[in-house]
Amino acid sequence: MSRLLDVNDLRVSFKTYGGEVKAVRGVDFHIQQGEVLAIVGESGCGKSVTAQSIMGLLPKKVSRIKSGSVTFNGKELLGLSKKQMQKLKGSEIGLISQDPMTSLNPTMRIGSQIAETIKKHTNYSRSKIHDRTIELLDLVGIPNPEKRYRQYPHELSGGMRQRVLIAMALSCEPKLLIADEPTTALDVTIQAQILDLLKDIQVRLGTSIMIITHDLGVVAEVAQRVAVMYAGVIVESGDVEEIFETPKHPYTWGLLKSVPRYEKGKHEKERLVPIEGSPPDLFAPPAGCPFAARCDYAMEICIDQMPDPIKTSETHQARCWLNDTRAPNANDFVAAGGNDV
Amino acid sequence: MSDALVEVQQVKKYFNVGKNQSLKAVDDISFFIKKGETFGLVGESGSGKSTLGRTIVGLHQATDGRIVYNGRDTNHVKGKEARDLNRTMQMIFQDPEASLNPRMRVMDIIAEGIDAHDLLKGKKRKERVFQLLEKVGLSAEHAKRYPHEFSGGQRQRIGIARALAVEPDFIVADEPISALDVSIQAQIVNLMEDLKEEEGLTYLFIAHDLGMVKHISDRIGVMYLGNLMELTDSDSLFDEPLHPYTQALLSAIPVPNPKEASERERIMLEGDLPSPISPPSGCRFRTRCPHAMDVCREIVPEWREAKENHWVACHLYTNEGGETNEKTDL
């Protein structure tokens, strides 16, 4: 498998009245052809900013890409002109945003909106564009595509609108689909439908998907590989099984433990294990590990030295000193995944 | 029902929308909440769960029906008694940002109820606020600050402290954690559980996240389009859900485990929630129900106790649909 998207040492800052907020502080990851990568993290961790940098969607006035490179199919994306980016966005990279209502034009019929994107990037005839639009609506599971074609966004439910957005993103058979919190605004039963659709697209069309989410449940449903972000850095990345079964970073342990587990027939109540405190203010990020202040296993070194990613398998790495060979007894914690030793 | 703190009796809440149309947000719901329990109310957006919560607590006037609190009909109390009753039922809101006045300091926000009921003054008032701040895991130095200086989780703690200030017995928590990050959600849920023990509270916990509701609730009611579909203790609801909607809802919860996620069989619901302005006839769930029968179109299923302490409104468990009972073993 070849690398479709390669992000190296990406750093992004925002200007505010008080000074500079370092939202993304050196992010490396890649996406291979046909795989689903999930970037998971909490609000303010920099996951959406990362996606926006790739798509060239950062607000120009207040943000600045300090360093890094983003290569897509061998082509550098940072520094592309707006026009070049526009062209790429329609044809090779598709975008699905969190709120379908703001991404759709409320005064235009659904069909015309999809048709317009197709028209922009192909030289199909009118009737072919129409057929393709109907085909796309059908592909994303919209019943009665001929009828929906003539409807306006407000006539559709949230789930249907999200499907329309996916259809638009798919209109020119992109190689990569970037989905920024695609199910956050939806109810669980609708969320399940959309996640199924995304998986189906990946299998049937071989599209690579980069999904950005805060929900570990969503990650487990769709992802093959996972990058966990915290305070502007990727603290752990690996195959989905590795992340869920042998996590190596205390933040990942914390995330997994703070979700209530349910097993049929198990009735005794367990107390939830939250991560105490809140993430650091990236206005003045700590010198060492950003998670140290909330970490039960913090060591002296964590306070002033940021750990580099430490490889624990071919695909799995974590930015945590506990994985360093010099950390005594740490192996026990790590092996136990942060459960009681 | 002598141990019931809140009895909801055939409560309806309709909103007028346009000419001669009404939105039946809550349509003829009856249940009770026991003293000292946490009652979970789940449903998707548009199910009417928040409206029901606000109606119970008195922020909405019910269109019809009664809410009996501690044996007293809330419609028939007046004067000081009404104020007192109003004080003992409090609310925690969904959006910790929108529920705190941005122009007020935390001190005055928390003391709002104390002032309104003239409970404490001067130094005593101040001390009480400090004590409340500590109770919710903050400290006295936070009293001087403004809401926008806090993180989401901290703001929700302030909202909780404000509700606690008037010493309520019953708190309606309307999606108190859905706007918060996962790691913070657990902090707030733990805090609420601790406070329940310490203060002897009763909760109505409204949420769409079934996992958290299961964790915190003793009993759970499932709402769909303004109706209660099923109600039982939380273990039974998860172990043997009776209503097809509950079954689908449970199977749609994403599991944070890739193996389980790929192995389990999901019940996929077709389509979307119908409009609450013109809900389907008969059973409101029938348009999406995998087991819909002819009878579901014509007759509204009766709210009945299918098993001990396990209430459900579904024709699969009534005489009309009795012959298909074996279908439920899904």
Add this chain to the structure above:
Amino acid sequence: MAEPKKDDVLFRPVDRSRFQQEKIVRPSMSQWKETTVKILRNKLAILGLGLLVIITILAIIGPHLVPFNYSDQNLSGKNLPPGPEHWFGTDSLGRDMWARTWYGARISLTIGLAAAVIDLILGLIVGGISGYMAGRGKFGDKVDGFLMRIVEILYGIPYLLVVILLLVVMKPGLWTIIIALSITGWVGMARIVRGQILQLKEQEYVAAAEKLGTPHRKIIMRHLFPNMIGIIIVNLTFTIPQAIFAESFLSFIGLGVQAPIASWGTMANDALGVILTGQWWRLFFPGFMISLTMFAFNVFGDGLQDALDPQSKE
């Protein structure tokens, strides 16, 4: 592993009580303070504010800086261009233009402020009652509907018509203009106040206050009013120049203040006949002052609006 001792220290677990979990690092700042900071950073807004201060000061002391009264006629010294004795020159009756200009500023500012204050009071009362009653049962909706119908009717009447009608019963002058402007002016404010209250009433903190038993009066004073005061102030900074301009216009067409009282409008009117004779100062000073005042209010109002907009935080 070269220095095992050092590593021993480095990899020793730390005492977590060292970290203050819920501590807030950034300094405390109220929204008012934040607004002030933003205004102070906006150079154009500060320029506007500075001009307004200067105009106000000169309106107060300006006429006293010269030994002439605004109405003193001196036929031997008429139509003089600006010079060391008459800084802004004199008019065709030999009256000092400097004294007249700043006396005119008093008239303009008085009318602007009076109209704004009356608008504010009427707007707050009517808009406030209307907004607060809306949605409170059948009676509340009726009150709201009644008040809003009145507002709509008044909104449709042009103020010029009101002035002309008023002139039937009143003498033209300062108060006639103020009353005429107020009759039609307050409805705009009432609409804004009502809209704000309707919006703020839906905020969860108002629901929380209601649930906590906070009385209506306090809900209005502590929750509704402080959160709409910003928008009201911004609106006032646009009402005042409108009123000033309306006065100048009315005086210019002869429906405003009457001689010998000076206002920028009457001065501009007086200058009309002589503009072709090269007496540029007759039109320039009143015209310039009107424009400058409009400009100052507008840039300051814009700055305020930006500063009060929470969207422009970052």
